[in-house]
Amino acid sequence: MSGKTAAPRWTENDVPRQEGRVAVVTGANSGLGLETARVLAEHGAHVVLAVRNLDKGRQAVERITARVPKADISLQRLDLASLESVRDAAGELRAAHPRIDLLINNAGVMYTPRQKTQDGFDMQFGVNHLGHFALTGLLLDALLPVPGSRVVTVSSFGHRIRADIHFDDLQFDRSYNRVAAYGQAKLANLMFTYELQRRLATQGTTIAAAAHPGAAATELQQNLPGPFRKTADLLLPLFTQNAAMGALPTLRAATDPAVSGGQYFGPGGMGGTRGFPKVVTSSAKSHDVVVQQRLWAVSEQLTEVKFPV
Template sequence: MARTTAARWTENDVPSQKGRIAVVTGANSGLGLQTARVLAARGAHVVLAVRDLDKGRRAATEIADRVPGAQLSLQQLDLASLASVRTAAAELRAAHPRIDLLINNAGVMYTPRRKTQDGFDMQFGVNHLGHFALTGLLLDALLPVADSRVVTVSSFGHRIQASIHFDDLQFDRSYNRVAAYGQAKLANLMFTYELQRRLAPHGTTIAAAAHPGAAATELQQNLPRPLRKAADLALPLISQPAAMGALPTLRAATDPAVTGGQYYGPGGMGGTRGYPEAVASSKKSHDTAVQQRLWAVSEQLTDVRFPV
C-alpha cells in the first residue's frame, strides 16, 4: 500500500467513541496505556486486558486522573497461556455481548529463550498465537456490530530476519531472539491480511494493523547487549514518546476513512517517528499462500476456529 500524504493526524482527530466498547490488551503501560487513555477520553468504555491486575489498577487510576469520568474496567489476561485466553474471552463475552474494538497490542520483544505455558516460543506464543486465539474467541461479539474493528500491532521488525519457519516455528533447534521477534511480527501482519479476507463478505467488521515506529516503551529492555549499546546511541535521535507511538493504532481503530487490510505507521524518518499514515509492509507479508498456511497451523496449535 502506498503511503498517504494526508495532513498530520493526532489524537484530537479521534472521533467520538461514546457508547463503544474497546478491549485493549497490554493496556497497563506504554502504547496500550496511551491507546486506552485516548479512547476513554473520547467516551469509550475501555477494558484494560492485562496480565498483572495490580499494574492494571495503577494504569486505570492514571487514566482516571487524566480523564475524569472515564469508563474503565479490568480483565485478567495472560497471553502466554491459552487457558487464560479462553477464560478471559468467556468473561469478556459475558460482560460485553457486543464489542466494537479489539486492540491486539500486548507483546514481548527480543526475549531470551523462553516458552509459554503451552510450550510455544514466548515471542510467537504471546505476540501471535495468544492474540489469534483471543480474536477467534471474541469475534462473535464483533461481527454483529457495524464498523467494529480488530487492530493488531506489528512492527517494522517484521522486515528484519523475518520468515515464518514452518519447519521450526518454536525455534527448538536454534534460537535467535531477533529472528523470533521478526517471525512473530510478520505473523501479526499475515494474520491481519488473512482475517480481512475472511471478514470482507460480512461487511461489518474490518481488520487493520499498525506499528509504532521507534517508540520509547518497556519493550526495549530485552535488546541483546550489542543492540542495546547501539540503541542507547540511536534511540534518543529517532525515537518518539509512547503517546506518539500509539497514534497509528488509534488511527487504524477509529479513523472513518480506514479500510480493511490497511497498515498504519509513522510517516517520517524511515517509519521510525512522525504522524500516522497508511504505509507499506514487506512483500513477504503479502504472500497469500503463506498467510493461509499460517492460519491453518495457528488454528491447529490453539484449537480455535473462527466463525468466518
C-alpha cells in the first residue's frame, strides 16, 4: 500500500476573493470563457466580457446574472480577426479601466476551413495568436502598475499535433491544412507566453502564464473535418469534460496565489484530457527561445504593436 497522499483537488471554490479587481476575458460569451467569467464574477471581480457578437454577449450577461444576481459585468466589442477592432477595443478598455488586474486571452477558433482575417492573416493564426498578441501589447500599460496582475493565454493539446512555426508560410498561402494551422496557432500561444514572461520578469508586478482545458466539450469542435467529426461524436463523451471543468486550469493560472510566471496549467487526469488542474509540461519545441524571439519580432511587424517591456 502506497504511503503517498493524493494531491488536493483545486476547484472553483479555491479561487480567492476578487473584489476590487478588473478582469478582461476574451471570447466570454460561451464555453470556457463564459465559465471563467462566471466564476470570477461570483468571487467579486468586475468582469469585462470582450466578445465579437454583442447580442451573444448580452445573452451571456443574462446567463451569468441568473446565477450571480450581484455580478459586476460589462461588455466590450472585440473582433480578434480585425486589428482595427483590437485597437478600438483596447482604447475603449484603457479609457474605462485605467488599471486591469487580469487579461485572459481565451477566445479562439479551431480547425476552420481556409479563411483570412480582415488583415489577410490565416484565420487561426490571426485570431488565436496575432489578435491576442496585439491586444496584450496595447493593454499592458494598464497591467504593469498593478501588483499581482496577470496575462493568461489559453493554449491546447493542439500545440503538439503537426505543430511548428512556419516562418516561410505563416499564413498557409501555399498549402492549407486546418490541423497544422491550429497546431501553429496554439504553439504560438505558448511561445508568446514564455517570451512575454521573460520580458516581464524585470518589472516585478505582472506575470504571464498559460493553460489548456484538456478535452472540453465546447463549440470549438464544430469545425472538425467530416471523418473526424463522426469518430469524435462517438468517442468524445468518453474523454471530454464540461466547460466548467475545462475552465479550471485558466482560473487557477489567473488566481492561485502560488502561480509563478511562465507556468502552464492543464487537467491532471486521464492523460491530461480531464480532471482537476495542475502544473503541466508543454512540448520541447515550445521552449525554443530562438524561435520564440523570432516569432515575437514577426508578430510585432505584422500587428505593428510594440510592447512597453
